[in-house]
Amino acid sequence: MKKLTKASLLMLGVFNIPFLYAEPATKQTEQVLYSGGKIITMEGQKPQYVDAVLVENDKITQVGKLNDVKKHLHGKVSMVDLKGKTMMPGFIEPHLHPSIAALMLPNDTVAPHAWNKPNGVTKAAKTPEAFIEGIKDSIAKASPGQMHFIWGYHQLWHGELNRDVLNKLASDKPVGIIHRSFHEIFINDAAIKLFKIKEDDFTGNKQVNWQKGHFYEGGWLALVPKIAPYLLNPESYSEGLNLMSQLMLKNGITTVSEPGFPSSDFNMEYSLLKKEMDTNPPYDVLLIPNGTQLYTMAGGSNEKAEVAMSKLPEKYNTHNITFAPKQVKLFSDGAIYSLAMQMKAPYLSNKFKGEWMTPLDLFQEQLSFYWNKGYQIHVHANGDKGIQQVLDFNIKDQQALPREDHRFTLHHMGYFDADLAEQIKKLNIETSVNPYYLWALATKYSEVGLGKERAENLVQIKELSKRNIPVSFHSDFAMAPAEPLTLAWTAVNRVVAEGNALSQEQRIDVFTAMKAITLDAARTLNQEKFIGSIKVGKTANFTILEEDPFNIEPIKLKDIKVNAVVYKGRWVNNTL
Incomplete structure (x- = not known):
């Protein structure tokens, strides 16, 4: 990744990143009646089912028995037959980090467990040998002189890691191995040179081991602002945010919260996030400072x-x-x-x-x-x-x-x-x-x-x-x-x-x-x-499931397929 200045970030429009949602849907002006499936309200102390839900614009206006809801129809009405599928409130992710998604999803993953990404599945690396083989393969693909991040290292599966090990694996390529926790990083000499950092920059910080190239907890927090232009490369970062949007749809999430914004650079992170959200993916983002x-x-x-x-x-x-x-x-x-x-x-x-x-x-x-x-x-x-x-x-x-x-x-x-x-x-x-x-x-x-x-x-x-x-x-x-x-x-x-x-x-x-x-x-x-x-009165955010989670064996819960989401009254199919 090439270093980017704040000035260059003002030119984000020059990047032609493919997005999942190019244009917002035309604002709905008629009523939409949902019926023909299992509709679970999630109100009360046990599963409550209703026959129908009426939506106008982006708000729920009626919930109940089909004949009772039909009494409130007027003007132009669209009928949605759920065809036996289950409709629930839109799933909510109350703690997710777009900045981590933007870094993790487009870059290589070498972790103890397999990861399902929209662009493919990464296999698990459960031993030190598998880890070294994985990062060797990843480093081989990296361009000399450009920063290369790999996420997923964990010492209990992968053994000891330090700056010397990375220097031997990549003497001429700047490499950063981000810990599975995202609270630590190991960097090699080439990365230190690229970042233009020195040991004196971290004097007194007990959570930096300079000799090992290891920055953790407060040391990682101190490093991040210094390397933000490399972490927040607009091309890969935007790709990662788009992949995140695909994950939200695939898993039925209609609201995301990022508790702890920003992670490093407010203007960079906000500009790149807004660029993705301007494509109108079917979810909202709530940022907690x-x-x-x-x-x-x-x-x-x-x-x-x-x-x-x-x-x-x-x-x-x-x-x-x-x-x-x-x-x-x-x-x-x-x-x-x-x-x-x-x-x-x-x-x-x-x-x-x-x-x-x-x-x-x-x-x-x-x-x-x-x-x-x-x-x-x-x-x-x-x-x-x-x-x-x-x-x-x-x-x-x-x-x-x-x-x-x-x-x-x-x-x-x-x-x-x-x-x-x-x-x-x-x-x-x-x-x-x-x-x-x-x-x-x-x-x-x-x-x-x-x-x-x-x-x-x-x-x-x-x-x-x-x-x-x-x-x-x-x-x-x-x-x-x-x-x-x-x-x-x-x-x-x-x-x-x-x-x-x-x-x-x-x-x-x-x-x-x-x-x-x-x-x-x-x-x-x-x-x-x-x-x-x-x-009634809440936003029309729904998740459409192929099966009713209350009428299957609990061990099968995670295998239920998300068919679609309804986001503020807009139906979006899951095609992944």
């Missing part, structure tokens, strides 16, 4: 960061990109895929240790600042010690300033127990979890890192749901595939990659799981008044 990144951009001032984020909706909102008002994302402990989450009990090996993504004094300052400003706070927290620290800080804030319906939300929650769930309940905190951690990591982490008891009890969703704590599911793409049905399947079955079932007492019912990708996912974003269920 990254309080930590904006703090840095504002010269180390929470006050200036908050003023800046308060102006974002007026300046940057479009018909399909919205900055969430009075919501902010903050960061507690490190990545679960890096075994850098903060754990109360020690890791099995001293090779791993917990990291804080934000220094604790600054983290507490930010939590209190945004709490006192009345924000809905979203916090990245993975380990039980990391979660406990968030709760301990919030207890003090709630004592100093009690707030009703504050919607404080913990995201990810890799490992927690009943005691933490009880504390979360008492604080009226809400949750958005990634069930896929169990599928991908439980077996390996039983052997290395956590041990059998903790690893087999990752993401204990039942501890949340039985306490009536609101819980949604997210992929944190690409920490899990952007497949809501796969997330629900994992939570319902608790079956892991190797095929065995674990901690079956933590299984949840199908309705709770489906609610976690519809109505409760909307709640996480404070959008349940507008999306998440089929109800």
